[in-house]
Amino acid sequence: MTTTVAFLGPAGTFTEDALLKLAMTGVYGSGEVTPLPVASPAAALDAVRDGSADFACVAIENSVDGPVTPTFDALTSAPGVQIYREVDLDIAFSIMVRPGTRAADVRTLSTHPVGYQQVKSWAEENIPQAGYVSASSNAAAAEAVAAGEVDAAAAPHRAAEIFGLETIATNIADFDGARTRFVAVGPRGVPTQRTGNDRTSVVFTLPHEPGTLVGALTEFAHRGVDLTRIESRPTRRVFGTYKFHVDLLGHIEDLPLAEALRALWLRTDHLEFLGSWPAATGDGGEDRLATDLARLEQASQWVNNAREGKDNQ
Structure with missing residues (x-):
């Protein structure tokens, strides 16, 4: 298949x-x-x-x-x-040109706008005469070099092999360790199975009232759910209204995170689940999670004891 x-x-x-x-x-x-x-x-x-x-x-x-x-x-x-x-x-780039082109000959450098931010300092130092030309992707920039539309491209090294170009510099990155x-x-379907080192992403909109964002984020803080990122993007419907994208440590199968999302739903105009999946690095909250779940079990036992009239000492 x-x-x-x-x-x-x-x-x-x-x-x-x-x-x-x-x-x-x-x-x-x-x-x-x-x-x-x-x-x-x-x-x-x-x-x-x-x-x-x-x-x-x-x-x-x-x-x-x-x-x-x-x-x-x-x-x-x-x-x-x-x-x-x-x-x-x-992420590191190669600077590629048509065969026979020297650095001094380069008048235009093309790459994706995100990529340009990662090679800009190198370009200013080594090919200061080159103007920047935006491309839809780094490989599209290499393709444009091969077609004679621009003089040089910053792209993955493999692109030079694909488009028959020569490299005049390799392993270019203004910031070491760029990723x-x-x-x-x-x-849409059943989320990837929980691993204990996971990431969850949601996006939501809120009533346009004072304190709604603080209240929404408090639902995570009260339950010990860590946010690794929060971004706002315009709804593109009403000026001054936003969608909030939030990445969380944990999986929707984790009780603290599931409870936080349930409480968040009650506060939002719209809540959309974008997935739970294994984190690529060890920042998915795996060490803290085991402690949190043990504490939740103890808390549940305390409530059950109180309901049944048992000693909670």
């Missing part, structure tokens, strides 16, 4: 690399994986919604430029999709 996975193309992007690494986790199933290059994260997610792809692989956050807002917007632009897995990639997180997104 073949599984089609949409990704930001063309071939040679970091997203394609992430797609292949996610395939090794088994998230797409056990059959053959067919990559489907598309022009944007929104197009990748729409391919899942309309059935032309079984999954999508999209970038969601990077350590240099923060959240990938087109992905956040696309995740909630229409219902029907859910996150099932994540992978973190180290990007990618997620596998599929149709």
